[in-house]
Amino acid sequence: MAGSASLETHPGLDQWIEITEDERILVHTGKVDIGQRISTALAMIAAEELDVDYDRIDIKRTETGIDPNEGFTAGSMSMMHSGNAVRHAAATARARLLDMAADELGAERDSLEIDDGLIQVPGTNRSVSFWELAGGKPFEADVDIDIPVKAPAGHSVIGQTVLAKGMTGIVSGKMEYLHDLRLPGMKFGRLVRPPHYRASLKSLDAGVVERLEASGVSVIRNGSFLAVAAEGEYEAVKAAARLANAAEWDMGGGLPTQELYEALTANERISLPVVEGGAPIDAPVPALADPPAEAAATLSARYEKPYHMHGSIGPSAGCAVFEDGRLTVWTHNQGVYPLRAAIAEALEMEPDDVHVRFVPGAGCYGHNGADDAAFDAALCAIAVPGAPILLKWTRDDEHAWEPYGSAMVMELRASIDGGGRIIDWSHESYGDTFMGRPAPGRAGTPAEKLVSTHFMENPIDWPVPPPTMGAHVGIHRNLEPFYNFPVPRLVKNLVRGMPLRVSALRTLGAFGNTVAIEAFMNELAEAAGIDPVTFRLNHLDDDRAKECITALAGMMAADEAGDGDGLGQGIAFARYKNSAAYCATGAEVEITDEAEVKLTRAWIACDAGEVVDPHGLIAQLEGGYIQAASWTLYEQVTWDRDGITSRDWDSYPILRFDNVPEVECRLMERPGMPFLGAGETVAGPAGGAIANAIHDAIGIRLRRMPFNRDAIRAAALA
Amino acid sequence: MAKISLSVNGERREVEADPAAPLIFVLRDQLGLTGPKLGCAQEQCGACAVIVDGERTLSCVRAASEFEGNEITTVEGLSGGGELSPIQQAFAEMGAAQCGYCTPGIVIAATALLSSNPRPSEDEIVEALHQHLCRCGSHRRVLAAIDNLIAGGV
Ligand code: FES
């Protein structure tokens, strides 16, 4: 069984498992539940290894200084990190409890049986419970990864259907989100943001400020950072509106308005070759040579994706209180420890004087506004010491200020030989960074990644990140094809001078790269006269990849995908990061008379290794498919000189209930195999399959997302 | 500030509030009913939905004072005595929520629909949910939960 990087930094058993006094088990983790059901999966693992009922397991909400530091909850790594750590920790705890029970009961250790935490000597009435043995007491031991974990055949919880942790609270409206927090003496905060990134505060009507303050509202000004705090939330809303009217802004040079896709390939950039294994190297980029002499056909295509929003349904929020030189922050971000470092640095405080606690928010899908909102709350709390400030962004703040997922251009060229084999492959991706998270240990400083540090008095310069050099991060995630091509030419281009603030959005560059690769694979298959399934299988050695694609093709054939007037169907495949879960997807679409893409049916075949919580995984796959379909068909951030223009759900449409396909999922059975992260694996293949299905339906190859009505009409006219 | 008298989840509640305050602020901040969520404050996302006299109603724009004399039900009011309503139960079992931020609004919409139309068609369901956005992509499970309920007879 695999160990876990998390155990290397947090080897102590007590850092993971706590036998509480109230006859429950508390699992500590550095990974946070953002709707992906990690709490459920971790509770299932702990229940399995401990032989305690699932309902008795609680998952602690992460806070600094108490829970393990597992960095960010990101990149589909939680099961590999926390999942493995909790599994070994629970197995160790069980073994120690059995040792204690053997002593206590004077019985042979190996003869003991456990039922929901009650250890019994079979055939007798002698028993002792976990809680009698260890309730409220630390183990004071390290996790021992040599203690065997249960074999899959003995599993009774893993792989079963359970009620997700928190689900009852969610459906009954009683789950407490950060937005619902109520603390004694708490005030509500609202921001007054500048019109755009480059604007600064020119003047503020002092009379308005005075009148607001006389009415009990705190006005917080720090350079061009403006906010209000008031007793009631609606009072804060009104005060912010009054303050906004009292502010005059210097618009600076405005936002750059160069055509997006032109900028992406014309602007200054850093270009690096990406080599086998998926990492860039610091070397000159090889020129694109002429196609090989044996080429029977050579195709080139350029695919484009715009900026996307995370678009959480709940705008970001943060809460903070500053008391006796110490700051406590409540956040719904993806990593409490990195945020602590960033806030401490920005406020010139000692990290030990900053305490950060996770409270759930709306789904975030990457680095959205949560970190920024936490820092905004902290700035207010420092200005109004003693009172907790719950600061909420508005919808407008969220749409206009969150760090977007970078726009990208993917340029591909490939040649096939007379037998339909790809003999030459070049793929260059262009984009801005995806690495904008405030975190120590990365290029630049954590503080410069908190948006309001650029508006405070003595503002920090906007970050200019260097290219990230790891395998499959940022622009070059899934740039390296998983298929067997003769040494491909792969280039990552980090483009400078782009207009909008960007960072990590679910899958980073993998969505753009996979959509491009998978659409291009279909273009090549067509040129070779080979069906898309066979064409892919011809270029794969990996059995698990082939099984996924074959299973998908079987499902689609059984369902007669694409059979019917005006219908089209398409497939796509990827292995996320070439190392996480395998995923093959299918799409069936119909193009309506209004030139809209109607998603009729979808199929997903996924190999995520051993599956702990199949319902949770299916929900993640369906949800990921739907989100990616929304990116593919509807979404793009828009702006002009005066700022972001897609500032609400009308100007930034997303997929609605009227375009939800029927989805069929197949999970490959891999008992006992290592967990493969799966939260993000479906996105790229979903987009690719939809692109291919549209082509199948109307014979038009769309290459610039979103594939909305305008795009289809324009392509049909061209 | 004015006195506003509301009937919420079967109880009469008197509050002192700004007469212009949208209903959601009174529900959340003054009555402690934080089930309805603020998602946009522009009647564009559905997160704030409540039931007013049997109809799904958005609470983020219209003033609380407009609702005097109406019967308001929030998501908390659906689970009488701590028991989940059949719709809530179906949502929970189907896993029809991920982050759950959109869920109270969608549960409200489904409840309002099924109480006036126990056997809605697929189109009627989609129509009833059209104003509700979900970013996690829980749509399929929401539809499945509603279908299950209808099949089982509500
Ligand atoms: S908050 Fe009312 S519709 Fe969005």
Ligand code: FES
């Ligand atoms: S479940 Fe997260 S927005 Fe719907």
